[in-house]
Amino acid sequence: MRGRCLTVTKISPELDRLADARRLVEEISREARLDEERAYNLKVAVSEACANAIEHSGSQDEISICAWLLDDRLLIEIKHPGEFRLARAGTGNSHRGLGLPLMVALMDEVTINRTPEGGTTVSLSLFLP
């Protein structure tokens, strides 16, 4: 990828670490000079992707957050060794599935890739002018 890596940060897969991920996104947003609205949208999307990894993937391994400032976009990759799942069985709450739609609504591009090792990479892009 042609561009600048802003950070590679790992967080342990605990929900209490979501706030740390959001503080990290605030720093990334400042460095990428995002406006307030997009910075907030990015905070939500990253928090959602991490929450999904923590709550549903079954993985006990760290989640890595990589931010890249590319020619045309700010790219955040959230990677973890678990599978991407929409929800655990038996949650019984029909509105628990809002995280993914929210990510898609807030970002310019979202891709979810299965890595050869069986892990997941969620890539969030905000296009830059």
Place this chain on the structure above:
Amino acid sequence: MEALRSEWEGMPLVVVHGEIDHANMADFARALEPLVEDGAQRLIVDLRDVTYIDSGGLSVIYSVLRRLPEDGWLGAVGARSDVRRILEIGGLTGHAAFRLFPSLDEVRGALAS
């Protein structure tokens, strides 16, 4: 996040401070659900001091809306523009039992009419 239960004009009022996310959404739920279980028809949630909300908070609100009696509503007061955007994208502003108010004055106006 802090959620403090109070009362306003005879209605239950919950004042929330801080960020509502997947880590503390259960606390947010615990502040609201007993009110519905106790039979509240309408409740007010003061969001003026809420700096962050995502699908965790949205799902708690949806869960409360589902359990309100017919004609009941949850009024969210003072949501900041970023928070309001999430409430809109999350579909709450289109929900019949969800009302968005800039301040308690507007709630008073809605009750009077």
